[in-house]
Amino acid sequence: MKLDLPFLKKNDLIGLDIGSNSIKFVQLSKGKQGWQLVKLGIGYLPPEAIVDGSIIDSLTVADTIKNLVKEQDIKLNEVASALTGHSIIIKKVSLPVMTEDELAESIQWEAEQYIPFPISDVNLDFQILGVDTEGGGQMDVMLVAVKKDVINDYINVIKDAGLEPVVMDVDSFALENLLEANYNFEPNENVAIVNVGASITGLSILVGGVTVFTRAVPMGGNQFAEEIQKEISISFKDAEAVKLGQEVEGVDPNTVTPIIERLSGKLAIEIKRSIDFFLGGSAGVYINKIFLSGGASRAKALSSTIESGTTLPVEVIEPFKNIICNEKTFDLNYLKEMSPYFAVAMGLAMRRVADR
Ligand SMILES: Nc1ncnc2c1ncn2[C@@H]1O[C@H](COP(=O)(O)OP(=O)(O)OP(=O)(O)O)[C@@H](O)[C@H]1O
Numbered sequence: 060m061k062l063d064l065p066f067l068k069k070n071d072l073i074g075l076d077i078g079s080n081s082i083k084f085v086q087l088s089k090g091k092q093g094w095q096l097v098k099l100g101i102g103y104l105p106p107e108a109i110v111d112g113s114i115i116d117s118l119t120v121a122d123t124i125k126n127l128v129k130e131q132d133i134k135l136n137e138v139a140s141a142l143t144g145h146s147i148i149i150k151k152v153s154l155p156v157m158t159e160d161e162l163a164e165s166i167q168w169e170a171e172q173y174i175p176f177p178i179s180d181v182n183l184d185f186q187i188l189g190v191d192t193e194g195g196g197q198m199d200v201m202l203v204a205v206k207k208d209v210i211n212d213y214i215n216v217i218k219d220a221g222l223e224p225v226v227m228d229v230d231s232f233a234l235e236n237l238l239e240a241n242y243n244f245e246p247n248e249n250v251a252i253v254n255v256g257a258s259i260t261g262l263s264i265l266v267g268g269v270t271v272f273t274r275a276v277p278m279g280g281n282q283f284a285e286e287i288q289k290e291i292s293i294s295f296k297d298a299e300a301v302k303l304g305q306e307v308e309g310v311d312p313n314t315v316t317p318i319i320e321r322l323s324g325k326l327a328i329e330i331k332r333s334i335d336f337f338l339g340g341s342a343g344v345y346i347n348k349i350f351l352s353g354g355a356s357r358a359k360a361l362s363s364t365i366e367s368g369t370t371l372p373v374e375v376i377e378p379f380k381n382i383i384c385n386e387k388t389f390d391l392n393y394l395k396e397m398s399p400y401f402a403v404a405m406g407l408a409m410r411r412v413a414d415r
Pocket residue numbers: 077078079080081082143255256257258259260279280281299302303352353354355356357358359399400
């Protein structure tokens with residue numbers, strides 16, 4: 060499911076994940092033997108460039124993308140990008156049974172009651188999940204709405220960087236796409252995807268491979284650094300460095316470990332709460348495991364803390380699994396080390412305009 064953009068062509072796309080901490084891009088090609096990694100890069104942003112999912116400093120964001128394009132000598136210019144949970148409303152709603160075409164006609168009208176903004180201010184998309192088994196002529200529909208001004212800011216920054224946005228996705232759907240392409244699910248296997256970024260943790264639940272629930276937990280790597288900053292009175296920059304395991308003069312790394320452990324525990328509780336909330340409204344459904352992604356999932360012990368906090372098995376997503384990566388071109392250790400950062404960009408790079 061992607062948000063509609065009017066200008067669509069059929070071609071290979073660059074997957075461009077514009078996060079608040081860093082911009083990630085991936086280029087893949089699809090051959091007879093499967094997906095092959097062609098190019099990949101990451102550019103870091105200063106903390107104030109994107110705040111709460113809104114682009115504040117578009118010049119810096121566009122320049123960071125431009126530098127990546129130059130550095131990596133990217134020749135393609137069509138882009139699949141995504142918005143994060145901050146700016147998106149995703150709701151499962153119950154509507155009278157109708158065809159996809161009929162719903163496309165009436166979606167504006169049907170969605171009105173579920174969206175807290177004027178309907179003319181949002182871009183809408185939907186996916187029909189299925190007809191209610193209880194009868195009554197209703198069907199479940201996943202409704203997605205994004206404020207036009209937010210989506211336009213992302214489109215403009217991509218254009219300012221000299222690229223052409225042709226697909227605008229939602230990061231959690233890009234992760235669904237990645238899992239679909241990289242993992243073989245049993246039909247009755249249900250999973251949660253937890254994407255721990257810098258400013259937000261996105262949680263989505265896939266039942267039978269389809270996203271049926273999403274939630275944005277306002278916690279991420281930044282909060283870890285902010286707590287370290289407060290508790291041991293150092294700058295945010297130093298706190299971020301210590302968190303990443305770098306040496307900072309005058310800071311004993313042992314003082315940081317309990318702070319990280321405490322926050323990891325807090326995040327695990329939030330994840331459990333969201334999953335329990337979902338399960339509470341979905342009789343007979345259970346979750347088999349959690350897939351973890353996002354830069355902050357590289358934190359030592361986060362996955363085991365979430366595992367014990369939720370009592371569900373946790374697996375860190377391997378976005379390069381089943382992808383041909385030429386070891387002459389790419390440092391495989393670097394790819395392994397950095398892989399949690401690239402999950403969304405990989406899911407985006409696997410989009411083809413034709414699969415809309
Ligand atoms: N080894 C590590 N330990 C702890 N945190 C880490 C580690 N490596 C990266 N991070 C954190 O991961 C975060 C960046 O992750 P990611 O790139 O997924 O975020 P983003 O997509 O830029 O942000 P968002 O989606 O929240 O806007 C940063 O907060 C960074 O400090």
